[in-house]
Amino acid sequence: MSAEPPAVACDPNGGRCITCSDEAIPMRVLRGGQESVPCADEQGVTHSVAVELVAPVATGDAVLVHAGVAIRHLGPVA
Amino acid sequence: MRFVDEFRDARLGQAVAGEILAAVDPDRHYKLMEVCGGHTHSIYKYGIDDVLPGNVELVHGPGCPVCVIPMGRVDDGIAVARQEGVIFTCFGDMMRVPGSRYTLLDAKAQGADVRMVYSPLDALRIARENPGRQVVFFAIGFETTAPSTALTLKRARAEGIENLSCICNHVTIVPPLRALLESPDLRLDGFIGPGHVCTVVGARPFGFIPADYARPVVISGFEPLDVLQSILMLLHQLREGRCEVENQYARVVPHEGNLRALQVMSEVFELRPHFEWRGLGFISQSGLRLSDAYRDFDAEERFAVPGVRVADPKACQCGEVLKGVIKPWECKVFGTACTPEHAIGTCMVSPEGACAAYYNFGRYAREREAV
Numbered sequence: 001m002s003a004e005p006p007a008v009a010c011d012p013n014g015g016r017c018i019t020c021s022d023e024a025i026p027m028r029v030l031r032g033g034q035e036s037v038p039c040a041d042e043q044g045v046t047h048s049v050a051v052e053l054v055a056p057v058a059t060g061d062a063v064l065v066h067a068g069v070a071i072r073h074l075g076p077v078a
Numbered sequence: 079m080r081f082v083d084e085f086r087d088a089r090l091g092q093a094v095a096g097e098i099l100a101a102v103d104p105d106r107h108y109k110l111m112e113v114c115g116g117h118t119h120s121i122y123k124y125g126i127d128d129v130l131p132g133n134v135e136l137v138h139g140p141g142c143p144v145c146v147i148p149m150g151r152v153d154d155g156i157a158v159a160r161q162e163g164v165i166f167t168c169f170g171d172m173m174r175v176p177g178s179r180y181t182l183l184d185a186k187a188q189g190a191d192v193r194m195v196y197s198p199l200d201a202l203r204i205a206r207e208n209p210g211r212q213v214v215f216f217a218i219g220f221e222t223t224a225p226s227t228a229l230t231l232k233r234a235r236a237e238g239i240e241n242l243s244c245i246c247n248h249v250t251i252v253p254p255l256r257a258l259l260e261s262p263d264l265r266l267d268g269f270i271g272p273g274h275v276c277t278v279v280g281a282r283p284f285g286f287i288p289a290d291y292a293r294p295v296v297i298s299g300f301e302p303l304d305v306l307q308s309i310l311m312l313l314h315q316l317r318e319g320r321c322e323v324e325n326q327y328a329r330v331v332p333h334e335g336n337l338r339a340l341q342v343m344s345e346v347f348e349l350r351p352h353f354e355w356r357g358l359g360f361i362s363q364s365g366l367r368l369s370d371a372y373r374d375f376d377a378e379e380r381f382a383v384p385g386v387r388v389a390d391p392k393a394c395q396c397g398e399v400l401k402g403v404i405k406p407w408e409c410k411v412f413g414t415a416c417t418p419e420h421a422i423g424t425c426m427v428s429p430e431g432a433c434a435a436y437y438n439f440g441r442y443a444r445e446r447e448a449v
């Protein structure tokens with residue numbers, strides 16, 4: 001996940017790094033597309049996410065993201 | 079946020095905990111293994127262990143990708159990181175994993191250009207921005223993470239990026255589970271299956287556990303209600319004498335997995351004949367390397383890599399912890415010589431490691447209140 005620093009990632013005092021482990025987190029797609037799209041996590045932080053493995057995604061969809069890559073399309077966010 | 083908030087409802091959690099209490103046979107001891115380090119973290123973060131009956135024991139499995147990296151692979155990474163002109167990239171936790179003498183963080187302090195990334199795609203960006211330097215990505219993780227490395231190398235190939243390479247330490251989850259099930263040390267009654275690995279590989283690869291070893295599996299999500307419900311589903315299977323793979327995490331995990339991700343992985347990777355796991359030794363066909371089509375991105379071929387096997391420190395009992403034979407607090411150095419700040423063993427390095435989960439959430443002793 002490119003430029004934006006994930007505020008809570010890699011906290012060794014009990015936080016969870018979304019890339020260091022086999023954890024994945026749901027994010028909301030901010031602009032639909034086929035390759036790299038902006039997505040917001042639970043805290044509202046924006047990340048660039050590669051969506052080739054679940055494309056196409058539309059604005060407002062939820063995707064499950066791990067290590068900067070969407071691995072599952074979860075459908076539209078209610 | 080949808081998919082998160084509704085699975086943290088305390089009232090519902092208490093209700094499921096009550097159902098668990100009603101489902102257990104008081105004369106029986108249950109040993110259930112959560113395979114994934116993400117589940118270990120959730121169990122202690124949300125206090126799930128505290129609401130379980132005393133005769134339901136959770137055993138922590140080998141599913142923390144940082145924890146299973148042997149010291150020799152860290153030494154290999156450091157040897158590459160120290161080479162002239164190399165930018166070495168890895169995930170944050172990996173920087174603190176001890177090699178035989180140093181960590182990658184030590185190597186960075188000593189002058190190596192080691193950079194933390196959040197995605198292998200960041201390593202690709204760094205390679206694009208530094209065409210005169212060699213950029214190496216230290217790839218770790220199970221099938222959840224392997225697609226991101228595969229996708230990155232496919233993008234690098236498409237863009238004609240030649241200064242990126244990868245030390246591939248990706249591993250697969252089924253072979254170590256089979257090794258654990260073959261182990262005479264351990265008697266397990268059921269498995270909480272790794273939800274996000276299954277997002278990629280699907281439920282089918284776990285069918286061997288009920289078929290060959292007569293143990294139930296429930297593929298589970300990571301929120302507290304997910305884990306509680308999965309434990310309840312396992313207890314129901316055991317009570318009813320059933321033995322199958324059930325999917326508690328059906329809102330995310332399709333039975334067939336992510337076929338596009340599996341296709342990308344099969345293009346970029348192939349199985350190694352064997353791979354060393356920390357504490358578990360060499361396990362056949364449990365690790366991935368780059369396929370012939372992507373061999374030119376293999377840092378182990380591009381750079382001189384020592385490839386020396388290093389024995390784990392004698393004081394460290396990560397192997398027994400990873401196999402679930404002992405609890406973290408039973409290790410001789412837990413919380414004294416080995417802490418998250420100065421880890422001896424890998425299980426203390428990652429927040430997903432069983433030792434770090436116990437340490438960070440205060441589980442210093444076995445005793446817990448009777449439920």
